[in-house]
Amino acid sequence: MNSYILIAIMAITTIAIRFAPFILFSKKTPPFILYLGSVLPYCTMAMLVVFCFRDTDTSSLYNCMPELLAGIYAILLQKWRHNSSLTIVSATVLYMLLVQRVYR
Amino acid sequence: MKKSVKEALKDSLVIMPGYIVLGIGFGVLMTSKGFGLLHSFLMALFIYAGSMQYVGAELLALPASYLNVFIMTIMVNIRHLFYGIGMLSRYKVLKKHKIYDIFALTDETFSIVCSKNMKGLNREDYYFCLSLFNQLYWITGCVLGSVLGDILPIDFTGIEFSMSALFIVIVIDQWEKNKDHTPVILSFIISIVCLRYFGRDNFLLPCMACIIVMLYVLKTIRSFRHE
Numbered sequence: 221m222n223s224y225i226l227i228a229i230m231a232i233t234t235i236a237i238r239f240a241p242f243i244l245f246s247k248k249t250p251p252f253i254l255y256l257g258s259v260l261p262y263c264t265m266a267m268l269v270v271f272c273f274r275d276t277d278t279s280s281l282y283n284c285m286p287e288l289l290a291g292i293y294a295i296l297l298q299k300w301r302h303n304s305s306l307t308i309v310s311a312t313v314l315y316m317l318l319v320q321r322v323y324r
Numbered sequence: 325m326k327k328s329v330k331e332a333l334k335d336s337l338v339i340m341p342g343y344i345v346l347g348i349g350f351g352v353l354m355t356s357k358g359f360g361l362l363h364s365f366l367m368a369l370f371i372y373a374g375s376m377q378y379v380g381a382e383l384l385a386l387p388a389s390y391l392n393v394f395i396m397t398i399m400v401n402i403r404h405l406f407y408g409i410g411m412l413s414r415y416k417v418l419k420k421h422k423i424y425d426i427f428a429l430t431d432e433t434f435s436i437v438c439s440k441n442m443k444g445l446n447r448e449d450y451y452f453c454l455s456l457f458n459q460l461y462w463i464t465g466c467v468l469g470s471v472l473g474d475i476l477p478i479d480f481t482g483i484e485f486s487m488s489a490l491f492i493v494i495v496i497d498q499w500e501k502n503k504d505h506t507p508v509i510l511s512f513i514i515s516i517v518c519l520r521y522f523g524r525d526n527f528l529l530p531c532m533a534c535i536i537v538m539l540y541v542l543k544t545i546r547s548f549r550h551e
Contacts, residue, residue: 223384225365228391230380231370234404238426241417242416244385249409251538256536256545257406262400263511263535267528268379270515272488274524296487298399298496305345312349316482316522320348 286323302312328363328446332453335440336541339432340461347465349486350377354482355473357385368466369463371430377466378487392529399532414447421452428455430462468494481494507542513537 229285245253271292277283294311347368354364359381367377379400383393407429414437415425429437431456442450473480499505518531 222387223359224366225390226384227363227366227371228379228514229390229393230367230376230397233394234373234376234401234538235427237398237401237404237446238408238429238489241405242426242439243410245409252540252543257403257409259507260399261406261503262495262502262508263539264402264532265495265498266463266508266511267515267531267535268375268400268491268522269381269488270512270519271379271529272491273530274483274519274527287485287488290485291488291492294492295496298493300495304490304493304497305342307493308486308489309345311400311492312483312486315429315485315489316480319482320479324491 282323286315286318289318326446326449327436327444328449329453331445332450335436336454336461337456339436341457342432343458343461344465344468346374346490347462347467348469348489349483350374350381351466351469351471352467352473352480352483353378353381353469353486357381357472359384360474361470362481363464363466364470364537365463368459368463372403372462374462375490378490380452382484382487385527395529395532400474403431406427407431410434410438415451418448418451420448425455428459430458433458506538510538510542514538 248302273287276287290311293314294307296311297302298307327382349496350368351364355365363384367380371377371380376397379396383396388396408426411426411434415422415429418425436454437451468539477508499508502508514534515527515531518527518534521527522530
């Protein structure tokens with residue numbers, strides 16, 4: 221039951237954000253909001269990357285090898301091909317192979 | 325078939341592969357966290373925001389507190405506020421389907437609508453069909469992923485890396501689009517410090533607060549320099 225409430229909170233909040241500009245800013249937008257709009261999405265993504273790696277074991281280099289290798293692979297491939305789907309799918313498969321077969 | 329519908333279908337096909345693949349990734353991730361088809365379907369139908377659903381899978385699994393989920397949703401989706409501002413003039417005049425068009429304004433739909441030359445097209449039909457087709461691909465992907473995650477005899481350990489890869493991809497794309505990297509570098513540092521200091525379960529809220537304060541300070545310092 222709790223999970224449905226959480227989904228409802230996410231859905232209602234997302235919908236509210238999508239409708240807000242049509243209700244709030246149809247005339248004028250405050251400058252700090254405009255500034256947040258241009259930089260906050262980018263900054264949030266940095267935080268989310270750290271969030272994703274929060275369980276990475278950094279006690280030794282060996283322990284964080286799967287994350288390190290798959291992460292570097294994703295960065296290089298995206299820089300090279302700029303194909304988001306290809307990067308996400310292949311980096312995930314690489315990571316799965318590393319944690320399941322190589323660094324058990 | 326009407327020209328506007330055909331054109332919307334043609335433009336939406338560019339989005340289809342990405343949505344199906346990301347959707348499947350989401351569905352499989354949900355299965356690995358112990359959530360079934362219904363959860364994935366409801367999220368694809370009512371939230372319909374890629375990054376948020378990936379984060380959402382994580383928040384459901386924790387499970388996070390209501391307040392945490394609420395603030396996290398704002399942080400991840402706040403960019404939609406600015407898509408809306410960009411769409412004010414285009415969408416305000418719509419009569420039919422306006423509510424749905426605003427609801428379904430995702431990153432990808434926004435990027436197409438933004439750059440579309442509407443000459444000779446019916447706005448109402450084009451916006452609605454484009455939004456609808458895109459969401460149908462997304463729902464198909466999410467549902468397919470949930471089913472595959474359930475029936476495929478594959479060990480999905482490590483599938484959660486799809487979320488890390490998604491955000492790495494977004495950061496790289498934005499890095500290349502933006503000239504000013506100071507805010508994002510500071511955000512990285514703040515996030516790592518907060519993770520160390522507050523621990524894995526509690527660092528998001530203080531971290532978001534620190535980032536907003538940092539941005540405010542940064543903007544104030546810069547505007548002083550300009551004067």
